[in-house]
Amino acid sequence: MDQFTTWDIARNLLLATRWTILLSVIAFIGGGIVGFAIMLLRVSDLKALRALSIGYIDILQGTPLLMQLFLCFFGISLIGLEVSPLVAASIALTAYTSAYLAEIWRGCVDAIPKGQREAAESLGFGFIDTLRYVILPQAVRIAVPPTVGFSVQVVKGTALASIIGFVELTKAGTIITNATYKPFLVYGFVAIIYFVLCYPLSVWSRSFERSLRAAH
Amino acid sequence: MRYHFDFLAVLEYWPLLVRGAVLTLVLTFIAIVLGTVVGVAGAYIRSARVPILSAVVAAYVELIRNTPFIIQLFFVFFGLPSLGLKISAVEAALLAMTLNLGAYAVEIVRAGIESIGRGQIEAGEALGMTRFQIFLHVVLLPALRNVYPSLVSQFVILMLGSSVASQISAEELTFAGNFIQSRDFRSFEVYFIISAIYLVFAFALRRAFGVVGRFAFARR
Numbered sequence: 001m002d003q004f005t006t007w008d009i010a011r012n013l014l015l016a017t018r019w020t021i022l023l024s025v026i027a028f029i030g031g032g033i034v035g036f037a038i039m040l041l042r043v044s045d046l047k048a049l050r051a052l053s054i055g056y057i058d059i060l061q062g063t064p065l066l067m068q069l070f071l072c073f074f075g076i077s078l079i080g081l082e083v084s085p086l087v088a089a090s091i092a093l094t095a096y097t098s099a100y101l102a103e104i105w106r107g108c109v110d111a112i113p114k115g116q117r118e119a120a121e122s123l124g125f126g127f128i129d130t131l132r133y134v135i136l137p138q139a140v141r142i143a144v145p146p147t148v149g150f151s152v153q154v155v156k157g158t159a160l161a162s163i164i165g166f167v168e169l170t171k172a173g174t175i176i177t178n179a180t181y182k183p184f185l186v187y188g189f190v191a192i193i194y195f196v197l198c199y200p201l202s203v204w205s206r207s208f209e210r211s212l213r214a215a216h
Numbered sequence: 217m218r219y220h221f222d223f224l225a226v227l228e229y230w231p232l233l234v235r236g237a238v239l240t241l242v243l244t245f246i247a248i249v250l251g252t253v254v255g256v257a258g259a260y261i262r263s264a265r266v267p268i269l270s271a272v273v274a275a276y277v278e279l280i281r282n283t284p285f286i287i288q289l290f291f292v293f294f295g296l297p298s299l300g301l302k303i304s305a306v307e308a309a310l311l312a313m314t315l316n317l318g319a320y321a322v323e324i325v326r327a328g329i330e331s332i333g334r335g336q337i338e339a340g341e342a343l344g345m346t347r348f349q350i351f352l353h354v355v356l357l358p359a360l361r362n363v364y365p366s367l368v369s370q371f372v373i374l375m376l377g378s379s380v381a382s383q384i385s386a387e388e389l390t391f392a393g394n395f396i397q398s399r400d401f402r403s404f405e406v407y408f409i410i411s412a413i414y415l416v417f418a419f420a421l422r423r424a425f426g427v428v429g430r431f432a433f434a435r436r
Contacts, residue, residue: 061418159284
């Protein structure tokens with residue numbers, strides 16, 4: 001068997017990192033779009049829509065991401081569709097991300113004083129226009145720090161896609177460990193790569209939060 | 217070909233499910249207790265600005281919060297033995313869960329400490345209390361009360377995250393699911409039932425800690 005040098009380990013892990021990044025981007029964009037729609041239902045005036053969105057959020061926040069991955073992976077194949085681990089992971093992570101983002105954004109919308117909404121409504125604005133021209137422009141500002149902060153959870157969440165067989169950073173780490181028997185070195189390296197991906201996002205989120213607090 | 221769902225076939229394995237569920241709850245409970253202790257100690261060190269130790273805690277918090285739990289678990293379970301420290305899967309799961317919760321708890325409790333007014337601390341100083349006495353008798357309880365909801369949310373996240381411990385063959389709830397699935401091939405039904413159990417646990421955990429909070433933080 002060929003010898004794995006430390007450079008081989010690093011290079012293979014770095015190559016696998018692009019799949020972690022790709023999956024994170026898919027989950028974040030998909031989760032953002034679905035999460036926005038769920039947030040709209042959550043703040044709507046119709047009780048049935050609100051209940052629907054609360055149920056969606058509670059179920060996804062009350063079950064492990066790993067179970068969501070398994071249910072997508074095994075569930076989709078039951079209806080007769082061939083599903084790749086990437087597709088299953090993308091769907092599960094999108095659902096997971098959307099529930100958290102919907103709840104975060106709902107909090108930001110709720111943070112805007114009620115008088116603003118009432119003022120807009122008294123001017124004859126409908127639900128959509130009130131959100132579009134009055135609430136969201138203000139809510140977006142306070143939504144940035146927690147949204148960026150949550151992106152760290154998304155990146156870390158992609159590590160679980162390794163369990164349904166998608167070869168991203170964590171799976172690559174497991175494969176290389178099995179070949180080299182150097183778990184300390186390999187997982188140490190994997191941890192450093194995740195840290196390099198996540199830490200700037202954490203710092204970014206905190207500095208946004210500070211500048212927001214300074215502005216008020 | 218139509219697929220016929222059979223949830224009852226899975227429920228025949230109920231003793232396995234019960235055993236797994238019990239381990240999940242036990243792991244979660246012990247990690248909550250230990251992790252909260254780590255969190256409070258770390259938060260004290262950070263907010264008292266103890267030299268060197270404060271930097272160590274800060275590094276620990278950032279390291280844990282910016283890496284996936286599964287990597288922490290693998291590092292503890294596969295990495296430590298290569299340094300000569302051999303531990304079982306359950307011990308590794310417990311250690312990783314405690315370290316993970318501890319890091320988040322440090323930040324949460326620290327926010328609670330910062331929410332306590334300067335005047336309270338000055339009042340303690342005026343009474344001649346030491347810095348540690350002030351922390352213990354004046355600051356800690358109201359600080360925990362202020363951040364209790366965030367702390368409980370983190371406990372729920374910890375419990376859900378423990379499903380990953382199945383990957384190092386700690387025989388908790390998800391592991392039971394994997395085992396049944398390997399026998400029965402009814403993957404969807406198995407994981408559907410397991411998910412439902414986690415959902416009930418998440419709900420129950422919130423309720424239980426709500427009651428605990430009402431007693432622990434009752435105004436006296």
